[in-house]
Amino acid sequence: MIITISREFGSGGRELGKRLSDVLKHPCYDKEIIQTIAERHGFDEQYVSHVSEKILQATYPLTIGHRFTMAPSPIAKQAVAIAAEQQKIIENFAKQDDCILIGRCADVIVKEYHPFNIFVYADMDTKRKRCIERAPKGEHLTPTELERKIREIDKERAKHREFYIGAKENTRSNYHLCINTSGIEIKKIVPVLAEYIKVWFEIRAKNKTNI
Amino acid sequence: MIITISREFGSGGRELGKRLSDVLKHPCYDKEIIQTIAERHGFDEQYVSHVSEKILQATYPLTIGHRFTMAPSPIAKQAVAIAAEQQKIIENFAKQDDCILIGRCADVIVKEYHPFNIFVYADMDTKRKRCIERAPKGEHLTPTELERKIREIDKERAKHREFYIGAKENTRSNYHLCINTSGIEIKKIVPVLAEYIKVWFEIRAKNKTNI
Numbered sequence: 001m002i003i004t005i006s007r008e009f010g011s012g013g014r015e016l017g018k019r020l021s022d023v024l025k026h027p028c029y030d031k032e033i034i035q036t037i038a039e040r041h042g043f044d045e046q047y048v049s050h051v052s053e054k055i056l057q058a059t060y061p062l063t064i065g066h067r068f069t070m071a072p073s074p075i076a077k078q079a080v081a082i083a084a085e086q087q088k089i090i091e092n093f094a095k096q097d098d099c100i101l102i103g104r105c106a107d108v109i110v111k112e113y114h115p116f117n118i119f120v121y122a123d124m125d126t127k128r129k130r131c132i133e134r135a136p137k138g139e140h141l142t143p144t145e146l147e148r149k150i151r152e153i154d155k156e157r158a159k160h161r162e163f164y165i166g167a168k169e170n171t172r173s174n175y176h177l178c179i180n181t182s183g184i185e186i187k188k189i190v191p192v193l194a195e196y197i198k199v200w201f202e203i204r205a206k207n208k209t210n211i
Numbered sequence: 212m213i214i215t216i217s218r219e220f221g222s223g224g225r226e227l228g229k230r231l232s233d234v235l236k237h238p239c240y241d242k243e244i245i246q247t248i249a250e251r252h253g254f255d256e257q258y259v260s261h262v263s264e265k266i267l268q269a270t271y272p273l274t275i276g277h278r279f280t281m282a283p284s285p286i287a288k289q290a291v292a293i294a295a296e297q298q299k300i301i302e303n304f305a306k307q308d309d310c311i312l313i314g315r316c317a318d319v320i321v322k323e324y325h326p327f328n329i330f331v332y333a334d335m336d337t338k339r340k341r342c343i344e345r346a347p348k349g350e351h352l353t354p355t356e357l358e359r360k361i362r363e364i365d366k367e368r369a370k371h372r373e374f375y376i377g378a379k380e381n382t383r384s385n386y387h388l389c390i391n392t393s394g395i396e397i398k399k400i401v402p403v404l405a406e407y408i409k410v411w412f413e414i415r416a417k418n419k420t421n422i
Contacts, residue, residue, distance in 0.1 A: 121383055171383065172332055178389035184414045192410050196403045203395045 001026065001098040001201050002115035004107040006161075006174075009153040010127030012181045013120035017102040019190040024197070029093050030102040036089055103157075105164040107174060114204070116197050119175040123182040124150070176200065212237065212309040212412055213326035215318040217372075217385075220364040221338030223392045224331035228313040230401040235408070240304050241313040247300055314368075316375040318385060325415070327408055330386040334393040335361070387411065 003020065007013025014030055021028035087109050093099050094110040101110065107117040122130075128146050135141070141149060162168060172178055177196070179189075214231065218224025225241055232239035298320050304310050305321040312321065318328040333341075339357050346352070352360060373379060383389055388407070390400075 119383075119389075123384065172330075172389055172391070173334065175389075176391045176393075178330075178383055178386075180383070180387045182387075183418065184411065185418075188414050189407065189410055192403065192406045196400065196407060199400055199403050200395065203399050207394065207396075 001197075002094050002110055002113045003100045003118065003197060004110065004115045005100065005102045005118045005120060006105075006107060007103065007120040008122065008127065009150050009157070010131045011120045011122040012130060012186045013118075014102055015186050016118070016120055016179070016181070016190065016193075017100045019187055020194055020197075021100050023190055023194040024098075024100070026098040026100055027093075028100040028102065029090075033086060033089055033093075033101075033104060040085065105161055108161075108164045116177075116200055117175045119171065119178040121178065121180055123180075126182045212408075213305050213321055213324045214311045214329065214408060215321065215326045216311065216313045216329045216331060217316075217318060218314065218331040219333065219338065220361050220368070221342045222331045222333040223341060223397045224329075225313055226397050227329070227331055227390070227392070227401065227404075228311050230398055231405055231408075232311050234401055234405040235309075235311075237309040237311055238304075239311040239313065240301075244297060244300055244304075244312075244315060251296070316372055319372075319375045327388075327411055328386045330382065330389040332389065332391055334391075337393045 001024070003017075003024075003026070005013045005017045007016075017028045017030065020026075086104065090101060090104065090106050090109045093101065094106075094113045094115070101107075101115075107115060124147060127150050128143060131146055131150065165174070179193070181189075212235070214228075214235075214237070216224045216228045216231075218227075228239045228241065231237075297315065301312060301315065301317050301320045304312060305317075305324045305326070312318075312326075318326060335358060338361055339354060342357055342361065376385070390404070392400075
């Protein structure tokens with residue numbers, strides 16, 4: 001039972017993953033993935049996080065699948081190394097046991113393990129409210145700045161995703177369930193969502209089909 | 212508890228609606244809407260169905276919200292009359308009592324009743340298989356022809372929708388849950404889906420917010 005969660009920034013995807021983890025008793029991997037990478041390679045965690053979400057987009061076309069005229073920079077080399085390592089670690093989590101994987105294109109990476117893929121989204125008001133409640137200390141963005149930040153992060157994530165799936169995505173087709181968390185408390189929908197997921201895996205096991 | 216179901220052609224949206232109706236004990240309106248229109252106005256049912264999905268697209272911009280240089284044709288007038296009537300009937304269903312409304316942009320039409328909006332979709336294999344199982348007597352389309360038919364109907368529905376929401380839509384934002392029915396038996400997910408919907412309405416009632 002591998003579950004992946006993709007999400008819009010601020011929609012509560014991570015909270016949903018953690019709470020599903022509590023109900024289903026499967027481990028949930030999010031920042032832990034990055035920490036593992038950081039520890040293994042001695043990279044600075046902040047740097048790894050930055051690289052894997054952002055620099056990679058600029059780096060990939062230069063180094064993978066394209067003939068290039070310039071030698072890749074050391075930063076580009078490192079970014080690709082981190083991405084490859086990240087992919088390996090995510091695959092290992094899926095190989096080891098049932099788990100919940102948040103973000104990082106895990107649904108694409110562990111596709112052959114036939115995960116249940118969730119997409120979590122919400123309206124801008126809900127996302128803004130959530131971001132304000134969870135803002136890092138000292139961050140005081142105006143509503144407009146916050147909205148810009150949310151859109152920018154989602155744009156980065158979408159680009160990052162594009163490299164993994166090799167095309168602009170048809171959002172819904174990769175997911176088995178898309179959940180709008182606008183105006184609802186995530187903790188209240190998690191128990192019944194966990195039931196839905198269990199039923200889905202039962203059907204699949206019975207039909208012996210991989211969806 | 213008003214529930215609307217929008218869907219890709221062949222994804223099982225109607226079956227899902229009918230089964231939800233059995234579990235939740237709310238009436239479900241689909242073709243009935245058209246029949247009611249047909250009966251009230253003495254239009255031929257086949258004609259009404261055709262008009263409300265197809266001709267309306269061509270008619271609307273000529274007659275609503277635009278200054279026009281030509282007088283509308285009798286067919287155009289009738290198409291708009293049917294659309295207006297259809298809208299009234301759908302609103303009346305929502306006004307009367309809890310119900311499930313399938314297709315026909317009901318989510319937009321009954322927006323002020325704060326419905327729970329579902330979108331049902333599936334991969335092409337699943338949709339083709341479902342269409343073959345339910346094909347009208349004498350219809351023998353090749354897989355390619357069937358796929359073309361499915362895409363065409365979805366395209367028509369999308370255009371029809373465009374007139375109601377006044378813009379190309381961001382598919383997911385109008386829906387509270389998007390359900391991928393690829394490779395699963397709809398009857399098996401309906402009981403837990405009904406529970407999800409109940410919880411959603413409970414949260415909304417408690418929060419006194421309209422989502």
